[in-house]
Amino acid sequence: MSRGILDGIVVLDLTRVLAGPYCGMLLADMGADVIKIERPKKGDDSRAFGPFINGESAYYMNLNRNKRGVTLNLKDEEGKKVFIEMVKKADVVLENYRPGTMEKLGLGYETLKEINPRIVYGCVSGFGHYGPYSQRAGYDIIGQAMGGLMSTTGWPGGQPTRTGTAMGDVLGGLSVTIGVLAAVVNQIKTGEGQKVDVALVDSVVSSLEIITQIYLASGRIPERIGNRYESTYPYDSFQAKDGSVVIACGNDKLFKLLADEMGQSEIVDDPRFNKNTERVLNHAVLKEIVEAWTVNYTIDEIQDKLLAIGVPTAPINTIDRIVNDPHIAGAREMFVEIDHPVAGKTKITGEHIKFSDLKADVRTPAPTLGQHNEEIYSDFVGLSAEEIENCINKGIF
Numbered sequence: 001m002s003r004g005i006l007d008g009i010v011v012l013d014l015t016r017v018l019a020g021p022y023c024g025m026l027l028a029d030m031g032a033d034v035i036k037i038e039r040p041k042k043g044d045d046s047r048a049f050g051p052f053i054n055g056e057s058a059y060y061m062n063l064n065r066n067k068r069g070v071t072l073n074l075k076d077e078e079g080k081k082v083f084i085e086m087v088k089k090a091d092v093v094l095e096n097y098r099p100g101t102m103e104k105l106g107l108g109y110e111t112l113k114e115i116n117p118r119i120v121y122g123c124v125s126g127f128g129h130y131g132p133y134s135q136r137a138g139y140d141i142i143g144q145a146m147g148g149l150m151s152t153t154g155w156p157g158g159q160p161t162r163t164g165t166a167m168g169d170v171l172g173g174l175s176v177t178i179g180v181l182a183a184v185v186n187q188i189k190t191g192e193g194q195k196v197d198v199a200l201v202d203s204v205v206s207s208l209e210i211i212t213q214i215y216l217a218s219g220r221i222p223e224r225i226g227n228r229y230e231s232t233y234p235y236d237s238f239q240a241k242d243g244s245v246v247i248a249c250g251n252d253k254l255f256k257l258l259a260d261e262m263g264q265s266e267i268v269d270d271p272r273f274n275k276n277t278e279r280v281l282n283h284a285v286l287k288e289i290v291e292a293w294t295v296n297y298t299i300d301e302i303q304d305k306l307l308a309i310g311v312p313t314a315p316i317n318t319i320d321r322i323v324n325d326p327h328i329a330g331a332r333e334m335f336v337e338i339d340h341p342v343a344g345k346t347k348i349t350g351e352h353i354k355f356s357d358l359k360a361d362v363r364t365p366a367p368t369l370g371q372h373n374e375e376i377y378s379d380f381v382g383l384s385a386e387e388i389e390n391c392i393n394k395g396i397f
Contacts, residue, residue, distance in 0.1 A: 004031015005358040009184065011092040012037060012083075013067065014074075016044040018140065018166055019124045019200060020096035021063040022173030023180065027092070028066035029351040029360045035086070035376060036064055036367060040071040040395055043369040053343040061340060061366040062348040069367025070376050071397050074105055079396045085381050087112050091187065092120045092180055098137065099129040109195045119193040122180040124172045128199035138200050143168030147204025152211050154224040161224075171203040233279040234258070234286055237316060238294040245299050247290065248312040252276065257309050262293040323347075333361075340365040373397050 009032040013024040021036075021044070028034035038044050049059040073079040084107075087093065093112060095102055102108045102123075109121040123129060126138010127146075136142075144150045144162050154161035179196035187193060205212070210230055211222050222230065227237040227246065234255070237244045249255040252275070256268050267273050267289065272282040279286055294302055299315040306313040315321065322328055329335050336350040343365075351360040377383045377397070391397045 006032040014095040018169040019172040036067040056343040064366035068372040071370040120183040124176040140166035140168040143200030172200040
């Protein structure tokens with residue numbers, strides 16, 4: 001098996017569903033030995049989430065590839081002892097329980113760092129481990145709503161809109177990954193561990209960038225504006241013959257190139273459009289002008305015309321176009337085939353972080369429930385086959 005950039009880093013992954021498993025997935029793709037710890041018999045809730053291939057969840061398979069999997073009952077005293085033995089040899093623990101859950105089990109950060117002072121403890125929850133809302137349940141839609149993302153997503157006059165994917169969870173997963181990696185660097189330098197506390201809501205708020213600054217700087221509450229951008233124009237979606245394209249003119253030079261290609265060079269000198277600030281103010285009129293041109297061409301024709309002159313543009317791809325795109329799916333390998341022991345050959349999303357030498361990639365399929373119990377509990381904890389079988393019969397594994 002090829003060596004990854006995080007080769008030698010051992011991660012105990014107690015997380016389930018999306019935000020936490022996304023972090024574990026990234027660390028595993030980068031070469032860490034991520035041990036997925038699930039409840040006996042049932043496992044991660046997402047094992048029951050569709051779509052399914054031969055009864056196996058594609059949702060689960062995508063987020064838990066490259067991990068080894070065991071089952072362990074952390075409510076059982078013997079199960080806790082096994083987990084503590086694992087913590088002694090681990091570098092990172094990941095969890096996304098409601099704050100306080102691990103403390104009730106006697107396995108919170110303050111306890112684990114006494115067992116292993118080097119341990120990096122990464123936790124992601126709806127509202128973080130302190131503050132008046134910390135005990136509230138956190139789901140992606142809660143993060144998007146409370147974090148303000150939904151209030152500015154959608155069309156003028158329309159309803160607040162959740163993004164098409166679980167962006168709150170993904171942002172939380174990315175954030176805890178960044179925090180964990182920073183803490184591992186500190187661990188290597190100082191020998192000391194760290195607790196990394198990430199909230200879905202905080203992650204969404206951080207992502208809003210210009211949206212919050214508009215209010216903080218001017219007192220204006222940003223509203224839903226569709227696909228255009230607050231700070232520059234034309235930077236929007238436009239109707240084509242067979243779909244929609246986005247055109248992103250981030251400065252006066254690009255706008256002039258667009259105007260020339262449309263055969264309307266004169267609008268560059270129009271006082272409504274001769275400066276970016278004026279184009280933003282008069283975006284509705286300018287959109288009509290640009291769209292009167294784009295509707296005459298297909299999305300690929302528009303892309304070819306504008307890219308040839310250096311104007312940033314792209315089709316609003318449907319998923320079937322993405323998975324067949326020669327750059328995204330081909331050169332960048334964003335969809336890879338795995339051979340799962342139950343689902344068989346299937347495709348999942350590839351790793352988006354590229355390194356020059358030590359490749360981050362998909363090496364093994366997601367584990368079946370408890371697949372590596374014998375392997376890990378014998379090699380990692382030192383239990384005999386008889387002891388492992390006994391623990392399985394008692395519901396500990």
